[in-house]
Amino acid sequence: MEILVILVPLALMLGGAGLVAFLWSLRSGQYDDLDGAAWRAIADDEPPQEVPAKR
C-alpha cells in the first residue's frame, strides 16, 4: 500500500492542474463567446497576408 504515497499526490496534482487550467481559460475569456467559438473551430484559416499584398 506504499504506492499510495505516490498515487494520492499524483491524483491531486492532476486534479489541481485541471482546476488551474479551468481558471486560466475562464480568465482569458474563453467562455465569453461559446456560440462563436463553436464555429471558429471549423472556419477556414483567415488569409491575413492577402491584404498587404493588395495594397
Add this chain to the structure above:
Amino acid sequence: MHVTRDFSHYVRAAAEGVQHIDLAVEGVHCAGCMAKIERGLSAVPDVTLARVNLTDRRVALEWKAGTLDPGRFIDRLEELGYKAYPFETESAEASEVAESRFLLRCLGVAAFATMNVMMLSIPVWSGNVSDMLPEQRDFFHWLSALIALPAAAYAGQPFFRSAWRALSAKTTNMDVPISIGVILALGMSVVETIHHAEHAYFDAAIMLLTFLLVGRFLDQNMRRRTRAVAGNLAALKAETAAKFVGSDEISQVPVAAIHPGDIVLLRPGERCAVDGTVIEGRSEIDQSLITGETLYVTAGQGAPVYAGSMNISGTLRVRVSAASEATLLAEITRLLDNALQARSRYMRLADRASRLYAPVVHATALLTILGWVIAGASWHDAIVTGVAVLIITCPCALGLAIPTVQTVASGAMFKSGVLLNSGDAIERLAEADHVIFDKTGTLTLPDLEVMNAANIPADIFELAGRLALSSHHPVAAAVAQAAGARSPVVGAVEEAGQGVRATVEGVELRLGRPSFCGAEALVGSAVVDPEASIVAFSKGSERFILSVRQGLRPDAQAVIAALKARNIGIEILSGDREPAVIAAAHALGIAEWRAGVTPADKIARIEELKRRGAKVLMVGDGMNDAPSLAAAHVSMSPISAAHLSQATADLVFLGRPLAPVVAAIDASRKALHLMRQNLWLAIGYNVLAVPVAISGVVTPLIAAAAMSGSSILVMLNSLRARSASREIL
C-alpha cells in the same frame, strides 16, 4: 451649418497607442457573417483587432491610435450589410457579467473538489465491505477534509452570503437551510474523522454545492444574456442629439455624452433624446410616448420637452436639463418610487417554499435526535443521525427546481420575442388574470400609417409618396414609406408648416395641409377619424385626402380574442382622448375602457383591481405608464417604449405583433406548472428518503446517490419547458 459625427465618447485606450471600441451589430447570426465581418474590418489598414462575439452579437475593434475615425467602421459594416452602432457596457450589465464569472469560478472549484473527494470516497465505500484498514480509511477521510473544507469555504460563498443577508433581515430564504446543511455536514464529518468513525459526509456536502451552483449559474447566465440583448437594442437605437459645439457648429453626439446645460438642436421629424426646455423656436410636438395623448402640443420658448417626444413642424433649440427638474417627470418619479417599494414585497415561489420547508426539516432533525435519545441511543449516535436527516433533506433538488425551469422557459420566450427583466417575472406572469392595455404605442403601433391608401389611385399615391420624400414631417415620412417611394421629385420645395410643392411636366403638385392644397371642402365631407392626421394632395385640379394615423398592431384583434379565450379580463387605460380610445376599444371588442387617465388614476385603478383579488398584467409603453407598470402584479413593454417604462417592466417584447403577450403568458403558465411539479418531485423524494435517514441506516453512499438522483430528475423535468406550444392564437 456644419455637422460632424462624434463617437469619441465610446473610444477607450486599450494599450500603448491602441484604441478600442465595442460595436453592437444587428443581423449577425452565423459563422459566415462572423468571417465576413472580421475579414471586412481587418482589411481596413491600421486595424489591429477585429473580433466578433457571436453570442452577444458584438464586435471588438482595435486600431492604431489617431489613424482612424470610428465612424468609418460603421460605414464599412453598412457596406457589408450590417447595421452597427457603438456600444457602452451599462453598469447593470457589467455587474451581471462579473457575477456570472464568479459563479463559474465557484462552480469550477466545487466540481474539482467533488471529483477528487469522490475519488477518495469510493474506495472507502467499497473498503467498508471488504478489508480496508481503519488507518487507511482515516487517511482518506483526512485527505477528503483537506480538499473539501477550503473548496466549500470558497464555492459556498454565494449561499453563505445570501443566507447571512436573509438572517440579518430576520427572514429566511432557500439559502438558509442549504448553508446550515452544508456547514453541519462538514462540521460533523470533521468530528467523526477525529474520532476514527466509519462514515464522513465530505462528498455529500461538496456535491450538494456543485449541483446548486449549476442552478445558480444557469439562472445568472439567463439574466446576463437578457441584459446583453437589451444593451444591444439600446445601442442600435443609436440615440444621438445634435449638440451645439460652437455658435453655429453642431456635432451629432451620442446621448450618453450630453450633459445638463448643453444646447441641442431639434429638427422636424426628429425624436428628442433628452429632457430640456425650449429656448428658441416654435413647433408642434407629439408627446404620445410621454402622455399617451395623440394630439400634437404646441411648444414655444420656455416649454418643457421630454425624451421620446417627436418634433413635428419647426426647428427648436433645447437647453438640456437634469431629469428631476421637469415637473411631469418629478411626479412620475415619485409615483414610481412608491410603486417599486410596494413591489419588492413580493415573495418568490422558492422563498415561499423554503419558508415552509426549513422549519419542517429542522424540526424533523431535532425530533430525530430526541427520539433516538429517548429510545436509548447515545447522544453521539443521536446527533449523527439528526445531521444525516439534515444532509439528506438538504434542498438540492429544491434549489434546482426553479432556476432550471426559469432558464429553459426564458430561452423559449426569447425565441418568441420576449425578454425577461427579472427572474421571478415568470411566476408572476403565470398568475395574471386581468390585462390592462395602454392604447397609444401598445395596442397601436408607434409609427404612422396611411389608412385609406386603398381608396386612392395607385399612380397618384406613388406620386404623393415621391413628393413626400422631400419633407421632414413625420406624416410625410409615413406617406413616403407607405407608397414605397424611392426617388424624390426633382425641384420640390418645402414650405415650413404648410407642405411641399413641385411642378412636374407643367402640372403643380402639392402635399400638405388641406388649406395648402385647396382641399378644405373634401375634409368637411370625409368621415373624420378622431386620431388621424389629414394630409391633402393636389395634382393640377385633382384633390385627394390622405388619412394618416397610428394603426392597430396587425394581430391585436386576434390577441385580444386569444386572451378572452383564456378567460383573462381585458381593459384599456389610456391617457388619450375619449373618441380615440372608444374607436380602438370598438375595433378590438374590448368592453371596458377609460380615457384621459393620469398616471395616478392608473395606479388607483390597479389598486382597486388588486383589492378585488385580481392579478393585473399591465402592458404599456409611455413614460406615464411607468408607475403603473411598477404597481401592477407583473408588467410588459414593447421595445419601442420610453426608457423609464422599459427599465421598469418585467418583460419586454420585440417587433410589431402583439402576439408575444399571449406567448409569454402561455410559456410562463407552463413554466409555473413545471416549477410546482419539480417542487413536488423534490418533496416526494424527501418523503421517501427521510424515514430512511431517521431510522439511522443512511450511509454517505445512499446520501450521494439520492441527492444526485433527485437533482437529475428535476433537471430532466425542467427541459420539458422547452417545447412551448405553437398554436397561440
